[in-house]
Amino acid sequence: MTLETEIEDGLASYNFAYLDEQTKRMIRRAILKGIAIPGYQVPFASREMPMPYGWGTGGVQVTASIIGPDDTLKVIDQGADDTTNAVSIRAFFAKVADVETTTRTGEATIIQTRHRIPEEKLTEGQILVYQVPIPEPLRFLEPRETETRKMHALAEYGLMHVKLYEDIARNGHIATTYAYPVKVEGRYVMDPSPTPKFDNPKMHMSDALQLFGAGREKRIYAVPPHTNVVSLDFEDYPFEIQTFEEPCALCGAHGVYLDEVILDDRGGRMFVCSDTDFCEERRAEGHRGHLSGEAMEAAE
Amino acid sequence: MYVAVKGGEAAIRNAHRLLADRRRGDRSLPSLTLGQIAEQLALACDRVMAEGSVYDRELAALAIKQARGDLIEAIFLLRAYRTTLPRFGYSEPIDTGAMQVERRVSATYKDLPGGQMLGPTFDYTHRLLDPSLAGDDAPDDPEAREGDGVPAMRVSDILAQEGLIEADGETGGEEIGDLTRTPMEFPMGRDTRLQALARGDEGFLLALGYSTQRGYARSHPFVGEIRIGEVEVEYRMPELGLTVSLGRIRVTECQMVNQFKGSAKAPPQFTRGYGLVFGQSERKAMAVALCDRALRADELGEDKFAPAQDEEFVISHSDNVQATGFVEHLKLPHYVDFQAELDLVRRMRGEHARKQGGDEAMPEAAE
Numbered sequence: 001m002t003l004e005t006e007i008e009d010g011l012a013s014y015n016f017a018y019l020d021e022q023t024k025r026m027i028r029r030a031i032l033k034g035i036a037i038p039g040y041q042v043p044f045a046s047r048e049m050p051m052p053y054g055w056g057t058g059g060v061q062v063t064a065s066i067i068g069p070d071d072t073l074k075v076i077d078q079g080a081d082d083t084t085n086a087v088s089i090r091a092f093f094a095k096v097a098d099v100e101t102t103t104r105t106g107e108a109t110i111i112q113t114r115h116r117i118p119e120e121k122l123t124e125g126q127i128l129v130y131q132v133p134i135p136e137p138l139r140f141l142e143p144r145e146t147e148t149r150k151m152h153a154l155a156e157y158g159l160m161h162v163k164l165y166e167d168i169a170r171n172g173h174i175a176t177t178y179a180y181p182v183k184v185e186g187r188y189v190m191d192p193s194p195t196p197k198f199d200n201p202k203m204h205m206s207d208a209l210q211l212f213g214a215g216r217e218k219r220i221y222a223v224p225p226h227t228n229v230v231s232l233d234f235e236d237y238p239f240e241i242q243t244f245e246e247p248c249a250l251c252g253a254h255g256v257y258l259d260e261v262i263l264d265d266r267g268g269r270m271f272v273c274s275d276t277d278f279c280e281e282r283r284a285e286g287h288r289g290h291l292s293g294e295a296m297e298a299a300e
Numbered sequence: 301m302y303v304a305v306k307g308g309e310a311a312i313r314n315a316h317r318l319l320a321d322r323r324r325g326d327r328s329l330p331s332l333t334l335g336q337i338a339e340q341l342a343l344a345c346d347r348v349m350a351e352g353s354v355y356d357r358e359l360a361a362l363a364i365k366q367a368r369g370d371l372i373e374a375i376f377l378l379r380a381y382r383t384t385l386p387r388f389g390y391s392e393p394i395d396t397g398a399m400q401v402e403r404r405v406s407a408t409y410k411d412l413p414g415g416q417m418l419g420p421t422f423d424y425t426h427r428l429l430d431p432s433l434a435g436d437d438a439p440d441d442p443e444a445r446e447g448d449g450v451p452a453m454r455v456s457d458i459l460a461q462e463g464l465i466e467a468d469g470e471t472g473g474e475e476i477g478d479l480t481r482t483p484m485e486f487p488m489g490r491d492t493r494l495q496a497l498a499r500g501d502e503g504f505l506l507a508l509g510y511s512t513q514r515g516y517a518r519s520h521p522f523v524g525e526i527r528i529g530e531v532e533v534e535y536r537m538p539e540l541g542l543t544v545s546l547g548r549i550r551v552t553e554c555q556m557v558n559q560f561k562g563s564a565k566a567p568p569q570f571t572r573g574y575g576l577v578f579g580q581s582e583r584k585a586m587a588v589a590l591c592d593r594a595l596r597a598d599e600l601g602e603d604k605f606a607p608a609q610d611e612e613f614v615i616s617h618s619d620n621v622q623a624t625g626f627v628e629h630l631k632l633p634h635y636v637d638f639q640a641e642l643d644l645v646r647r648m649r650g651e652h653a654r655k656q657g658g659d660e661a662m663p664e665a666a667e
Contacts, residue, residue, distance in 0.1 A: 014384065018384075020384070020386070043483030043484075043485065044483055045480070045481050045482050045483050046483070047383045048376075048379040048380050048382065048383040048621065049380065049383070050380040052376065052621075052624065052625030052628060052629065053621060053622045053624075053625030053626055053629075054622075054625040054626035054627075054628070054629030055625060055629050055632065057625075077632070077633060078633050078634075078635055078636045079636060082308060083633050084311070084312060084632075084633075085632055085633075087308065087309055087312060088312060091309065091312075114632075115634070115636045115637060116636055133626070133629070144486075144612055145486055145612060145616075146486050146487070146612065171648060172648075172651065173644065173647070173648065175644060177637070177640035177641055177643065177644050178636070178637040178640045178641075179637075194634075194637050195636075196636055196637065196639070196640040197640070198640070216622050216625060216626055218483045218484065242640060242643055257636070257639075258639070259635055259636065259639055260635075260639055260642065274636055274639075
């Protein structure tokens with residue numbers, strides 16, 4: 001039967017980094033437009049990818065369009081290199097682009113991420129690619145794309161401030177803890193993707209290029225290096241990031257984002273770095289948290 | 301004990317190995333062949349081809365086998381394959397008037413040129429389980445007769461002779477949109493809207509079509525005609541100025557005839573809802589036709605109040621590959637965001653307790 005050979009041929013003839021060159025060109029144009037208009041959502045003809053929508057297809061398409069054979073790729077999900085979807089996406093690029101992969105932030109030229117920005121400061125020449133589920137920061141205030149596009153065009157962001165104000169009136173706080181809206185270069189209000197607001201300050205004046213891909217929603221946007229990124233707030237209720245009372249239980253780091261790990265069924269818990277690479281490097285340098293010995297034994 | 305959620309490559313590999321085992325099932329039973337799936341689960345293949353947007357029975361059969369019969373998963377497999385295929389051009393419009401008809405029914409006329417042909421339909425079968433199918437009894441050969449060679453005239457053409465029904469819309473000189481190559485924008489043209497409906501989820505469109513019948517944008521529909529059969533697909537090669545046939549495909553076409561009171565500009569005449577689907581799928585074609593008509597509310601100056609009339613709502617949510625991906629992505633880890641919410645809820649509870657402090661002398665009584 002000819003079917004098998006057809007399919008095998010099809011598989012064998014996938015282009016470098018999976019997407020065909022025409023598609024990459026189309027995506028690169030969208031990326032360039034996004035860089036030229038920081039924070040503006042550029043519609044693009046998103047392709048079906050061999051992983052489901054909502055699982056990083058936007059980020060994967062952006063990465064596939066910018067990656068070259070000399071790049072070194074890092075993929076994280078929730079800050080960790082070893083979460084299943086990060087493993088799966090890393091394996092995908094190792095297969096279809098045959099690139100070096102790494103878990104070390106400093107070594108990577110491209111970092112694809114879901115829900116976190118690495119703790120280590122990114123440097124010039126690095127590109128951070130965000131996977132974005134809902135690119136429209138106004139979506140939950142106004143479900144219609146036709147309306148939200150108008151609001152962006154007119155820079156009519158009053159509704160967002162009203163929402164934040166209502167939070168304060170009702171709860172005494174701005175009750176947005178992740179996907180906290182930012183204003184980019186004084187113009188577009190942008191969704192930073194569902195990163196915790198803890199990471200928002202890292203976007204401001206970053207040395208690295210930040211690219212955002214939303215596959216299902218067919219949007220790409222960008223924050224070029226050295227761009228103003230300001231989290232929305234009020235003079236009397238300034239933007240604040242989360243703080244943790246204790247340091248990382250494994251590496252003792254302060255001022256980093258922590259995950260809560262449940263230890264037993266009696267309320268025992270520990271807080272550990274969400275950025276696994278950061279934590280490992282600190283431990284390699286000899287830093288220790290109060291549970292590091294115990295936890296490492298248990299894990300072995 | 302501290303066990304981080306580690307999704308190592310080994311875990312993924314083992315999960316996929318187990319999946320392969322479960323897919324195959326009991327090894328003492330013969331494996332399904334693609335031919336068996338394509339022939340005996342033909343309508344499943346039709347649905348996968350239609351919503352996967354690739355007309356290829358064998359690939360559809362393979363996708364169904366690989367997906368363990370999960371049709372949305374099979375559709376996804378086919379879509380992901382389709383996206384890698386080179387595109388060398390667009391075919392000429394198919395001519396359903398020249399269709400080699402296997403089934404053709406009209407609810408608006410008792411009889412009409414070309415006749416009513418029931419074809420291979422479930423209609424009028426009594427839905428009684430047939431124990432004989434548990435075995436391998438060969439059914440009788442079907443009746444066949446020579447056709448008279450006259451193409452069956454489209455019902456819309458009969459009505460058009462009197463000017464009673466709106467004509468086919470003009471496409472003008474404009475290029476037809478391509479949903480798969482340009483980003484969607486609202487409001488859409490009817491061309492891209494029909495494309496989206498053609499690959500939309502059968503169940504979703506069925507429910508929306510049904511809602512229009514129950515009064516949420518009622519359009520007084522009649523089935524002008526449903527026809528199922530094969531049409532020729534032709535491709536015009538601009539370099540050579542030649543039109544060549546690429547082959548034949550089976551499609552289902554539904555033309556709904558709907559009321560329209562007329563307006564200041566247009567005299568009263570019937571309007572149309574249109575549905576065209578790969579393969580044999582009357583339910584889908586009819587649902588598409590109902591949705592198409594409902595979505596023309598703006599064009600026809602009708603009040604818009606129902607979900608089925610809301611283009612952005614219908615089209616944004618009709619694609620089952622997108623829908624299943626995003627719904628199922630909720631099972632990916634979200635603990636970073638959840639941590640942020642936990643922190644906030646704890647803080648707010650703390651403040652709440654402090655505020656209530658004085659009143660909470662008897663917490664038991666309050667519970």
